[in-house]
């Protein structure tokens with residue numbers, strides 16, 4: 001199966017991890033494209049969620065997406 005466009009890995013400038021799929025726009029400058037996880041982190045950060053709790057929430061999101 002050839003589907004190269006959708007499987008292209010991008011590197012997130014925020015967490016430096018490779019990701020695929022639709023990037024999120026960073027709230028920090030409104031220009032930088034970051035991975036969906038960092039988009040979630042920034043959203044949680046903006047409502048005052050602690051970094052440790054942000055990771056727990058991301059973990060929950062990842063698990064619910066797999067099932």
Ligand SMILES: [Zn+2]
Nearest residue numbers: 012015035038
């Ligand atoms: Zn990221």
